[in-house]
Amino acid sequence: MHKEYPDSLPLHVSDEERLARAIFHPFHLTDTGKLKPAAFRAPSGRRDVSVNRLVALSPDTCKARARAITNPGTFRGFAVIAALTVRQCGSDVVDSRELYLGHADITHDTVLQKNEPAPPEFNARLKRMVTGASYCPDPAPETETWSGRDLSISI
């Protein structure tokens, strides 16, 4: 519904919503192709981690957004996670449509210092988040359209 009438997208991100985080090679994937906790980290001094609301954006749009912010050849796919999982891990999800409609942020309650490690409990939280997420690789990342599996049912 919201993909056709995006203006009706509610501000509140419900627990049931699926969120897609663009994954870039090599920093977000292990040598064996699994998600790394770094995929859900924010830079120092910030608590927001960008995601796309799949209730509002199609995979093709998400992919176009991802390819627009990075160098060619680095986009690999999406980490898909439910808002409920994020909240159960202790973080939150908030709409941030000021960037573009369908954009949201995972917000952590821990703000990291530059060049100093996160508390171990926070790293353990990110590990749980990665475990609760599903990595959906794009079989053809160099193309403009999404050809991977259905993101809305990928968890």
Added chain:
Amino acid sequence: MLMMPIEINQVDIEAQVSFAPQVCEYQIIVQGQRRSLEILMQCTPRGSASTLNQPNDRTAAWALLAELARLGPNWDAYGGEPIGGACVANARALLDALPPDIPSPEVTPNPNGTLTLDWATEDQALSLELGATRFSSFWESRHGIKTDDGTLGQGMPGFAARALAALFPSLAPPPSRYERLMIDAQGIPGFTAAACVG
């Protein structure tokens, strides 16, 4: 823990033997009819760890560190910050201090300019994040998650060293390397000569 024959006062007995690589210590339990006998025995294998196993090549890990040190602003497309020079130096120092038969870790840059070193086995994992002055670590052990953090000193933090010894117990020779354990009439433990390592 494995069952193996040992000789106590020239009598052959079946005993349960386990080995703690962190302290190079054997625990031997002899089950009797009315009570059991427990013996702790420390040993120093002849030959260094590098003679027991092939040294691990760190060349690739060092090259990766050099590459990560050159990451510029926004390296991850999400505003990632350059990796701190002190973080890279700390990672390099820990790699240099790793015992030869501990494999090189997977090295990951973090958006706040730190580095994470990861080791994993089939059933355990250790994650060690290094900053300019501090470390943060969590170990998914067989007994649950254990965490630690603190100020970086010389060498590997003790918590991480213990975790690595549990992940990679091959540092010490397994009991099977010894043909036979002996405990003489005075209760002094030893090995048969043919079973020496090194």
